[in-house]
Amino acid sequence: MTYIYSLFQYIPFIAEGVLWTASLVLGGLGIGFIIGLPLAIAQSFGGKKLGKVLNAYVWFFRGTPLLVLLSLFYWAIFPSFGFKLDPLKTSILVLGMRSGAYQSQIFKDSIKSVDYGQILAAKAIGMTQRKLILYIVLPQALRISIPAWSNEYAVILKDSAICFALGVMEILTRVRYVSTATGLALIPYLFAGILFFVLTFSGTGIMDFIHKRTRIPGMVEGLR
Amino acid sequence: MEFWSEYLSSLLMGFLTTSELVAISAPLGIILGIALGASRVYGGIILGSFARGFSALFRGFPLIVTLFLVFFGLPEIGIYLPPVTSAILSFSLCSGAYISEYVRGAIMSIDQGQSLAAKAIGMTKLQEVLYIILPQAIRRxxxxxxxxxxxxxxxSSLAFAIGVQEMYSVARTYNSLYFKSLEIFSLLAVIYLVLTALTTLFFKGLIRKLEIPSKAE
Incomplete structure (x- = not known):
């Protein structure tokens, strides 16, 4: 039993990894939002040609494994443009670009599910395209997208563990160190799993709460 | 030239390993997913909550953590699995957990009348689930x-982390030997994109083939 007690001294070390994981997740989600929302608006309201170009972006980032994307950007693409980014920054950017592709699909679906009568009504009272999108479509679409967005949080949280492959000091990388240092595996990895489990379900719980609080009474959420 | 012929032949070996991983894990995951999904609806309190807990657990754990648990953790309680087996087991567990969500949702969405009609013609519960509900639910x-x-x-590229020589692992080895990161990883990305496109196409065909004619979804 003594060797299991020795694991307790590593708890602060692993807890620090939560901050790294949090910056990967929040950074990735944030960049993904900044990429994904304009992408969705352009795909929904832009022309066909633009749509095709943007679809290629989405297709590339959704069809390539995260590990391959991380390696491609870390060892090949960023260096060839002359950036020397550390693993953390590379990971946040890659997670963000990838999440942008997924989030654009989420927002596109929610924009599509806003009742068409709303758009007609906005046009009827003389709103410009810009006003229509900003004041009529987006406030509804963003609310509708919260459940899918909370799912995206869960996905990116679990994907952040893959950044261990570049040596980012997030939870899993640290647990691997602990495992090597102590020669134990079952309990450290179980601990990591439970930590991710708790982070996943507490995060989606918060999103559920936000979803309920921001609901417009009587608004019909379209088929999703 | 030497680099390319070597890299391509190693990549082909890696491709075979990747295919092996997926070809075995996919059916196992689907079967597990259907079994878990059906248990969550029909399993009663004990089996139902077991299936719910099981699927929540493996949806909450990142796949890579499951992989490390199986490969590095299980030997501590006397279960030794080789890398490929560990990978297959982890992939099946993880995808089974996710697939059970879809199956559960699909079962719940089947019209109540179907179940009543099955009862009316004297089917047992097992017959009803096997011959009436599941064939429709799986299509959905x-x-x-x-x-x-x-x-x-x-x-499946994560299997590199426990030493399985699949495609990503091959690319990573070559990346550390040659200074050709761009060529190595963009080729790999293209292969995965093609695989993804082919699989999507295959399932589109399958969905069309399995469609019940004139049935409104």
Whole structure:
């Protein structure tokens, strides 16, 4: 039993990894939002040609494994443009670009599910395209997208563990160190799993709460 | 030239390993997913909550953590699995957990009348589930299942972390030997993109083939 007690001294070390994981997740989600929302608006309201170009972006980032994307950007693409980014920054950017592709699909679906009568009504009272999108479509679409967005949080949280492959000091990388240092595996990895489990379900719980609080009474959420 | 012929032949070996991982894990994951999904609806309190807990657990754990648990953790309680077996087990557990969500949702969405009609013609509960509910539910779940299989192809690259010589692992080895990162990883990305596209196409064909004529979804 003594060797299991020795694991307790590593708890602060692993807890620090939560901050790294949090910056990967929040950074990735944030960049993904900044990429994904304009992408969705352009795909929904832009022309066909633009749509095709943007679809290629989405297709590339959704069809390539995260590990391959991380390696491609870390060892090949960023260096060839002359950036020397550390693993953390590379990971946040890659997670963000990838999440942008997924989030654009989420927002596109929610924009599509806003009742068409709303758009007609906005046009009827003389709103410009810009006003229509900003004041009529987006406030509804963003609310509708919260459940899918909370799912995206869960996905990116679990994907952040893959950044261990570049040596980012997030939870899993640290647990691997602990495992090597102590020669134990079952309990450290179980601990990591439970930590991710708790982070996943507490995060989606918060999103559920936000979803309920921001609901417009009587608004019909379209088929999703 | 030497680099390319070597890299391509190693990549082909890696491709075979990746295919092996997916070809075995995918059916196992689908069967597990259907069994878990059906248990969550029909399993009663004990089996139902076991299936719920099981699927929540493996949806909450990142796949890579499951992989490390199986490969590095299980030997501590006397279960030794070789890398490929560990990978297959982890992939099946993970995708089974996700697929069970789709199957459960699909079962719940089947019209109540179908179940009543099955009872009316004297079917037992087992017959009803096997011959009436599941054939319809699986058709509805298949789109979600196909997504999971596409994810499985992508996430099979994680097996590199426990020493399985699949495609990503080959690329990583070559990356450390030659200064050709761009060529190495963009080729790999193209291969995965093609695999993803082919799988999506395959499932689209399958969905069309399985469609019940004139049935309104």
């Amino acid at each position: 779940a298949i789109y979600g299942i196909s997504n999971e299989i596409v994810y499985m192809i992508q996430y």
